[in-house]
Structure formats: structure tokens, C-alpha cells
Amino acid sequence: MSDVTSLVQQSQEIIISDNESFVYWCTYLKDLTRAIGVAEKLKASIKEKVSTYRAAQEAVRKKEETEVLRQARALNQPAIVTKMCPAIENVHYRKTLKWRVKNIKLVPRAYMVTDDKGITAAVKALGKDAKIRGIEVYDAESVVVTSQANVSPV
Secondary structure, three states: OHHHHHHHHHHHHHHHHHHHHHHHHHHHHHHHHHHHHHHHHHHHHHHHHHHHHHHHHHHHHHHHHHHHHHHHHHHOOOOOOOOOOOOOOOEEEEEEEEEEEOOHHHOOHHHOOOOHHHHHHHHHHHHHHOOOOOEEEEEEEEEEEOOHHHOOOO
């Protein structure tokens, strides 16, 4: 009989401890759900502010572009609109020095085969100060897209 009583007592202790554990986890889940709700509201608020800011920036960009086009029409010249594109995440411009042959007759014999690697090395080393007869050094822009790994989520 004492074995049965002991087993009943042990099972009651287990049920009580499981009930306490259950209450603890229910409370924890309620707190977690509440915190997630607050975080989602903050995220929505930030997204709305970012969207409003971007819309304002786009309006300013369009206004500037319209003004440039209006002035070009007034002068009866083609409009030169540079870097008026809206900002896009992970995209920026990179300037690279390039070269092209202006007059093949003036190119020195050392570069006559148009040693691309040699000319490019000289241009990279000296920049726009590279003076190679018959070669023009200029800036060329290219669009660069970076990976999403560098971007913090909004």
C-alpha cells in the first residue's frame, strides 16, 4: 500500500511541476508575442518614414530635372541631365580611367602594338597625368551593384 501511495504522491508532484512549467511558458509566449507586435509596429513606422523621405527626394529630383529641361528649351539646346536618376540601394557610380588612340602616327614605338596592359598600367600608375603621345586618358563611369549582404534590413 505504501508503494501505491508513494507512486500517487510522485505523480501529483510531477503534475504540479508540469503545471507550473506550463504557466511559465504561457506567460513567456504572451510577453514574446507582445514584444513582436511592438517590433512590427516600429518596423512599419520606419518603412513609412523611409517611403515618405524617398518620395520627397524624388519630387525634388523631378523638380530639378524639369528646371534643367526648361532652361535647355529656353536656350534651344539639348538638355544635359547628369546623375538625376533616383538613388537605388546598392547601386553607385565608379569612375575608371580609360584611354583611346587619338592619332596612331603619334603613338611611341614602345606602345605601337597598343600594348593594352602596358598602357593601362601606365594610366593606373600616373592617372590623368599619364602623357603618352597619341593616347587620350579620360574618366569612364560604370554602374556598380553591391550585394545585399552589406545592406541592413529596414
